[in-house]
Amino acid sequence: MKKKTTIYDIAKKLNLTAATVSRALNNNEKISENTRKLVQETALEMNYEQNTLARALKSGKSYNVGVIVPRMDSNFFASVIRGIEEELYPKGYHVIICQTHDQENLETGNINSLLNAQVDGILMSISNSKTKNQIFNSLSRKRVPLIFFDRKKDISGVSSVTIDDFNGAYEATKHLIEQGCKRIAHLSNDRSLEIFKNRYLGYKQAILDHGLELDESLVIETHSKVEEGRKTAKALLSMERPPDAIFSSSDFTALGAIQEIKAQGLKIPEDICVVGFSNEPFTRFMELSITSVDQSPIEMGRMTAQVFLEEVNNGKNVKMEKQIVLTPELIVRKSSLKKQ
């Protein structure tokens, strides 16, 4: 039988100490990124079988962090993940990602999968308001840190990093009012999720504060998809008194609305102004660039990772809860700029 490779064999080959090899294999941040890479590659080449199960049992750490998002193909979530990675990689952590496609059963399943994968913590943006609190509470009992970003639930002891959606929506609506718009429609989304509820409330408050009529028939709940935006705009334009502006809680529905408005031969911004939310890159690439609300996703990711690191460093006997709220920024572009 062939003798098993040990860390001493790797150390000898690389002219390092066994302690350095062991630390490098465990992703210890005291070891340089280059040395870690060299040791890990050599370990693979020499067919070294690290007993990861034993290691996980002993140290209680896997140096893997799980991230759960509703979808990855939006620039917003991809950028949050980028921010998380930028913060965690230098500390020796790896990031593994699951997506839920807004399906409740996948949310529960993903949490289980990540727990099975022995992650050291879960950073997540929830998909569905119906996912039971027990599932999140069970993470706390297992002492696996959980941190929400963007889409959160209010659960005692769970930290979160969000943006001030109320404020973002208020500023967007106020901007439309300043452009002279009087009948502003709002493309909303599942308002059992806080972010969409708050965007609606911000819109409503701006309307009321500026003495405009609040017409709830101009508020339509839809899904963040281009086709849904088209469909909803069609319904709005066929009203007896159609809107002269649309504030959408999503850039994707804003884009669909713009396509429909143009298809009907109306002019943007002259006839109808449109504002989206998230500042997806396409809003800036379009010939008719789209006004949108930037959510500083990279910063959101970095701060979420920082809160995780803080919780880990505090140790398992310290309970902390931190609520961080970032301020969004309205980026005014052609789709809503009537007055220079």
Place this chain on the structure above:
Amino acid sequence: MKKKTTIYDIAKKLNLTAATVSRALNNNEKISENTRKLVQETALEMNYEQNTLARALKSGKSYNVGVIVPRMDSNFFASVIRGIEEELYPKGYHVIICQTHDQENLETGNINSLLNAQVDGILMSISNSKTKNQIFNSLSRKRVPLIFFDRKKDISGVSSVTIDDFNGAYEATKHLIEQGCKRIAHLSNDRSLEIFKNRYLGYKQAILDHGLELDESLVIETHSKVEEGRKTAKALLSMERPPDAIFSSSDFTALGAIQEIKAQGLKIPEDICVVGFSNEPFTRFMELSITSVDQSPIEMGRMTAQVFLEEVNNGKNVKMEKQIVLTPELIVRKSSLKKQ
């Protein structure tokens, strides 16, 4: 001391047999998705501590599959992942994802992380031609199935699902020639990766087959980023004999090129035709819609997952290698359509 919850307690509460509970906890596909969800939620609520380490050791399966992509924020990779998920979720697998940002050390690190997370297989699109074969060979020694999609390396015993990049590039270039273009530039990328090499070769062959002059100064290696496209187009337009068409190996560089061409007051397609590659959604959303090559990413993902399932079902003692090549489709849009 509080008594530990057992599967019998869960079975009693839900009025199911212990065998059903056990199967549901192990994501056995014989149990309906609904029952699995119910059991898994109840297990979490009752604070059931499944000994996943013991289970992993015993069954040798985690029902987690790892996917490694260069980046997630392109619709192409997001759609491949969607296809993989559509195929694997009904079989009781969960999908966990890592991205490399085209960094070689992250590629090695991600493979290690996924191995530590006890995945049952790794489906990956490689980032870098320099990542050592030993790393991939070590997966084979550990008997963790590895399947490449889109960006592959030729490694004996490793299956792959790719598209015929040569053909896609040939058809795109031929289309430009048919539009009357005579000096066609090519925005290439790292040609040590097969996909970019084959796109270049397809371009070259189409030029030669149609008796046009092959001018290598019109072939520029760049990165798949909008800004890089702008920069490269600027260089091309300042040539003594500038091109009358650009075939880009990436939609993102094609978009950048279009921005630069317009900024210089030139007309598309009248003065210069532009064709991209990947059929990213923005190519269809733009007012000046962009001709591109569709790579059927959902299908690529589904087939990659099918090859994985086949390898798993074959068992560990069967070695198979399967090369699947999908045919791309040229989608002609405004950016290259001079003649109707």
